Amino acid sequence: MKTAAMTSVYRSRTVIGLLALVALAAGVVAMAPRSVAAQTAAKAPTAIGISVPADAQLGQSILLQARLVDARGTGIPGVDVQFTSPATFLNTSGDMVIADAMTDSHGLAAAQYEVRRTGKLTVKAVFAGSDRYAPAKISAPLAVSGDRQLYVQDAGVKIPGLNATSTQQTSGWPHWVLSGWPIAAVLLIVWSLYGVAVFFMSQIVGAGEQPGEGAP
Amino acid sequence: MIIDLRRCDGCQSQNKPPLCTAACIEGHFVPDPMQWIEVYEPDLHGGGSQFVPTPCQQCQNAPCTNVCPVGATFATPEGVVLIDQERCIGCRICMAACPYDRRFFNWGDPPVPPEAMAMKYMPEHQTPAIKGTVMKCDFCPDMAGAGRLPYCAQACPNHAIYYGDLEEGIATNGDQVVDVNHFLAANAAYRLKEELGTEPRVFYIPGYGQKVGRSPFKRGRLATIWPWKKVAKGSETWTR
Numbered sequence: 185m186k187t188a189a190m191t192s193v194y195r196s197r198t199v200i201g202l203l204a205l206v207a208l209a210a211g212v213v214a215m216a217p218r219s220v221a222a223q224t225a226a227k228a229p230t231a232i233g234i235s236v237p238a239d240a241q242l243g244q245s246i247l248l249q250a251r252l253v254d255a256r257g258t259g260i261p262g263v264d265v266q267f268t269s270p271a272t273f274l275n276t277s278g279d280m281v282i283a284d285a286m287t288d289s290h291g292l293a294a295a296q297y298e299v300r301r302t303g304k305l306t307v308k309a310v311f312a313g314s315d316r317y318a319p320a321k322i323s324a325p326l327a328v329s330g331d332r333q334l335y336v337q338d339a340g341v342k343i344p345g346l347n348a349t350s351t352q353q354t355s356g357w358p359h360w361v362l363s364g365w366p367i368a369a370v371l372l373i374v375w376s377l378y379g380v381a382v383f384f385m386s387q388i389v390g391a392g393e394q395p396g397e398g399a400p
Numbered sequence: 401m402i403i404d405l406r407r408c409d410g411c412q413s414q415n416k417p418p419l420c421t422a423a424c425i426e427g428h429f430v431p432d433p434m435q436w437i438e439v440y441e442p443d444l445h446g447g448g449s450q451f452v453p454t455p456c457q458q459c460q461n462a463p464c465t466n467v468c469p470v471g472a473t474f475a476t477p478e479g480v481v482l483i484d485q486e487r488c489i490g491c492r493i494c495m496a497a498c499p500y501d502r503r504f505f506n507w508g509d510p511p512v513p514p515e516a517m518a519m520k521y522m523p524e525h526q527t528p529a530i531k532g533t534v535m536k537c538d539f540c541p542d543m544a545g546a547g548r549l550p551y552c553a554q555a556c557p558n559h560a561i562y563y564g565d566l567e568e569g570i571a572t573n574g575d576q577v578v579d580v581n582h583f584l585a586a587n588a589a590y591r592l593k594e595e596l597g598t599e600p601r602v603f604y605i606p607g608y609g610q611k612v613g614r615s616p617f618k619r620g621r622l623a624t625i626w627p628w629k630k631v632a633k634g635s636e637t638w639t640r
Contacts, residue, residue, distance in 0.1 A: 269579075271570055271577045272577070273564070273565070273568075273570045273571070273572045273577050274544070274547055274548065274549055274563070274572050274574075275547055275548070276572040276573075276574055276575070276576070276577055277577065278576050278577045279577075280570065280577045280578060280579050281578070281579060281582055281583075281586075282579045282582055283579075283582055284582075284586070298569075298581065300567070300568050300569040300570075301568050301569075301570070333567070334567055334569075335479070335566045335567040337460055337475065337479060338460060338461065338599070
């Protein structure tokens with residue numbers, strides 16, 4: 185009897201549990217489209233424009249501009265806009281972020297970019313979206329030409345007055361140090377001592393050649 | 401090279417010794433006890449620790465090239481500092497000059513596995529190793545020439561190591577491509593011992609592995625191993 189009663193209790197609990205699960209699943213299914221729709225409805229549509237020079241020289245610093253506006257054409261301030269460019273390096277490809285900027289009160293984002301690749305590039309302005317605004321992106325071509333070496337090694341020991349200019353680690357040094365005279369003075373002293381030593385050595389050799397020296 | 405310390409957990413999550421070091425050792429047959437890219441674990445100021453993989457810093461104004469009396473260590477036009485072991489006389493002045501302690505001396509007969517014996521020596525891969533000479537990380541220029549990332553960058557499971565070209569200002573970790581100037585500026589990158597004026601070409605992005613879920617208070621990493629030594633007969637090791 186006891187076992188039968190317990191079995192009945194277990195069955196009723198199982199049924200209740202199943203009903204609860206079904207209700208929960210139905211609730212999730214019913215709520216999901218509504219929440220997505222609600223989120224989409226909450227985001228205002230946006231449009232983005234881009235301003236990039238049509239062509240540039242290798243190593244040139246160019247101005248990238250993008251303007252983000254809402255459906256009424258009003259600029260959207262205070263959001264981040266990324267400028268990207270598709271690139272491939274060592275068998276890896278992707279959109280490379282080359283600059284980013286915050287939009288001003290007119291919805292204008294502007295950034296400087298030093299062009300370091302040649303060819304027909306594409307520059308994109310991407311707004312990733314926010315809680316209020318929908319994402320937007322646009323692209324523009326950029327033709328880069330030129331054959332300049334941009335990265336130049338700067339190696340060696342810097343000696344003020346000899347190979348270091350005022351722009352290299354020596355700003356603030358007195359002018360007379362940079363003039364090269366201290367280096368010249370040191371070299372003069374060293375070579376003078378060397379000359380004196382050579383002179384005395386030649387005297388020793390000469391003394392050995394005195395007539396009668398070493399005769400019995 | 402850019403090393404994103406936010407992604408480096410010393411391979412704690414893999415439960416293995418640092419894989420960058422392991423891949424470098426395996427690929428270059430690096431003699432024991434050398435670690436051309438060594439993962440240090442310094443303390444953080446606020447407590448805890450971080451992991452810092454440290455290869456040769458490939459300085460633009462490299463003290464080692466300035467002091468080498470025979471010109472055995474030199475910088476290529478591409479900007480990589482290499483050692484010609486066939487020219488090196490083993491004076492070790494370069495080791496004394498390196499402020500990063502990233503040069504290693506072959507004190508004994510370096511173990512040479514059979515596959516390394518078959519290779520023709522080149523400064524670009526430093527194999528087979530030569531006794532009485534100095535070795536170090538070479539940035540794998542032969543692999544870059546073949547369009548591949550260095551061993552360390554390939555092996556990093558978290559894509560923490562970027563390898564790039566300063567001329568074009570572009571780098572990759574095998575997963576994404578970044579603009580070097582923007583990436584460094586946006587992430588407050590720094591270089592080791594920058595005040596010395598050596599102009600290292602290895603940049604670090606500060607972090608302690610937080611991007612891959614590491615707690616700074618989970619200390620320690622597994623010890624480095626030299627797996628290929630098993631096949632190199634008659635090899636010997638020494639203390640640095």
